[in-house]
Amino acid sequence: MNTLETIQARTSYRGAYLPQPVPRADLEAILRAGLAAPSGCNKQSTSLIAVDDPAMLIALFEIMGPGVGSTAPAMICVLTRRILAYRNRTFFMQDYSAAIENMLLACVALGYESCWVEGHITDEDRLGRAMADRLGVPADYELICYLPVGRAAEPTRRPDKKPMDERAWFNGFMKR
Amino acid sequence: MNTLETIQARTSYRGAYLPQPVPRADLEAILRAGLAAPSGCNKQSTSLIAVDDPAMLIALFEIMGPGVGSTAPAMICVLTRRILAYRNRTFFMQDYSAAIENMLLACVALGYESCWVEGHITDEDRLGRAMADRLGVPADYELICYLPVGRAAEPTRRPDKKPMDERAWFNGFMKR
Numbered sequence: 001m002n003t004l005e006t007i008q009a010r011t012s013y014r015g016a017y018l019p020q021p022v023p024r025a026d027l028e029a030i031l032r033a034g035l036a037a038p039s040g041c042n043k044q045s046t047s048l049i050a051v052d053d054p055a056m057l058i059a060l061f062e063i064m065g066p067g068v069g070s071t072a073p074a075m076i077c078v079l080t081r082r083i084l085a086y087r088n089r090t091f092f093m094q095d096y097s098a099a100i101e102n103m104l105l106a107c108v109a110l111g112y113e114s115c116w117v118e119g120h121i122t123d124e125d126r127l128g129r130a131m132a133d134r135l136g137v138p139a140d141y142e143l144i145c146y147l148p149v150g151r152a153a154e155p156t157r158r159p160d161k162k163p164m165d166e167r168a169w170f171n172g173f174m175k176r
Numbered sequence: 177m178n179t180l181e182t183i184q185a186r187t188s189y190r191g192a193y194l195p196q197p198v199p200r201a202d203l204e205a206i207l208r209a210g211l212a213a214p215s216g217c218n219k220q221s222t223s224l225i226a227v228d229d230p231a232m233l234i235a236l237f238e239i240m241g242p243g244v245g246s247t248a249p250a251m252i253c254v255l256t257r258r259i260l261a262y263r264n265r266t267f268f269m270q271d272y273s274a275a276i277e278n279m280l281l282a283c284v285a286l287g288y289e290s291c292w293v294e295g296h297i298t299d300e301d302r303l304g305r306a307m308a309d310r311l312g313v314p315a316d317y318e319l320i321c322y323l324p325v326g327r328a329a330e331p332t333r334r335p336d337k338k339p340m341d342e343r344a345w346f347n348g349f350m351k352r
Contacts, residue, residue, distance in 0.1 A: 003285035006179040007209045007278050024346075031344040033183045035337070037277060038292055042335045048344040056347050089295060097273030098292075101213060102183050105281070109179035116214055116274075119265060136349040159218045161211070168207040168224040170200075171232050173312040 006108050013113035014068045015154035022052060022074040022149050026110050030076060030149065033106035037098035040091025046099045047079040049135055056135075060146075063130045068117050069148025076103060078145040079137060096144060103147055113152040118145040182284050189289035190244045191330035198228060198250040198325050202286050206252060206325065209282035213274035216267025222275045223255040225311055232311075236322075239306045244293050245324025252279060254321040255313060272320060279323055289328040294321040 001009065027050045034048050051057055052074040060077075061070045069075060080096045100116055107114040121128035122144050132143035169175050177185065203226045210224050227233055228250040236253075237246045245251060256272045276292055283290040297304035298320050308319035345351045 001179065003177065003179045003182040003281055004205060004209060007212050007282065010212070010214070012214055027346075029180060032340065033180060035340060035343055036183050036186070038186070038188055038280070040295065042337075044338055044343065046343070049349065050344070050346050053347040086295070089299075091295070093269045094273040094276075094292075094294065097270040098277040100270075101274040101277040102281075104214070105179055105278075106183065116270075118270065119216065119262070119267070123265075135347075136351075138349065141349075161218075162220055164208065164211060167211055167220065167222070168226070170203075170226050171229045171311075173225065173314065173317075175312075 006105050010104055010108045011156045011158050012115045013156050014115055017072040017150035018153045030103050030106045034099040034103040037102045039095040041085040043083045043085050045081050045083045045092040046096045049077040051075050059134055060131050064127050068115050072148030072150040074149040076147040077143055079141040079143055081141055112149050114147045114149055182281050186280055186284045187332045187334050188291045189328055189332050190291055193248040193326035194329045206279050206282045210275040210279040213278045215271040217261040219259045219261050221257050221259045221268040222272045225253040227251050235310055236307050240303050244291050248324030248326040250325040252323040253319055255317040255319055257317055288325050290323045290325055
């Protein structure tokens with residue numbers, strides 16, 4: 001699959017996973033894809049923790065409750081720091097989002113499914129902080145997203161999307 | 177180049193561009209890559225305007241002053257709307273960042289260079305709003321980024337990055 005095909009093939013997978021483990025070499029390739037993302041003023045505000053220890057996976061899902069990816073044999077936890085890029089401006093959110101998208105594409109390229117799970121752990125009950133504590137993450141890092149990683153046990157599904165001419169134009173708003 | 181190679185090959189290119197135009201089919205492929213990105217609760221908050229009209233490119237760089245990509249034969253302007261995903265939460269920034277990363281990778285896959293230019297046009301002087309007005313973009317859309325697109329006239333350069341073991345770990349903070 002080439003890059004454009006990978007981009008089109010990616011979906012948010014919320015089904016069950018096969019129990020087969022993800023080799024460390026594949027997890028490292030996914031991490032490297034995340035770290036290769038651009039960051040505002042090259043501040044590299046994103047850090048990553050891959051989790052493939054079954055006991056740690058259970059511990060993290062005990063914090064979150066069963067949900068997206070709870071049968072996956074591995075996950076990537078995404079950490080961010082609100083580093084100033086220049087003056088009073090931060091780009092940490094853009095930085096981690098680009099890193100996440102790279103990792104989602106790397107998963108697809110390697111035959112895995114995943115899903116960007118952010119809102120559930122960054123809501124007011126701050127599950128991400130409890131997960132971070134379990135992983136020994138200090139207070140200046142926030143755990144804002146996790147990505148399950150594994151082989152799908154069910155078919156993937158594609159959400160309905162608006163037609164292209166409602167979202168993309170040439171040389172002016174709504175122009176084709 | 178496969179997907180993992182494309183991800184590693186992407187750099188932020190700030191040099192001069194060759195004057196050769198970008199075919200519409202390539203611009204459409206880049207737009208499709210952007211639209212294929214995930215969005216929080218599938219709100220599809222990102223919209224795109226490709227600019228390849230030389231007069232419009234000149235007009236936009238008159239607003240911004242000469243800078244990154246001012247010799248590029250095309251650009252993609254990225255628009256966002258602050259749509260509520262659920263309760264009081266928005267994910268528009270994550271949405272557009274994932275779309276941008278997809279488009280940067282699509283550029284590399286098609287042999288083009290680009291650069292994520294955001295801070296310069298979203299600073300307090302709000303150049304993005306003036307660009308949006310020039311493109312006929314209504315007030316509920318914000319123009320927050322542009323991506324030049326074209327063939328590089330100069331070598332690409334890779335910024336220094338921290339070693340992997342300072343940013344990515346297994347099963348716990350700073351653990352390998």
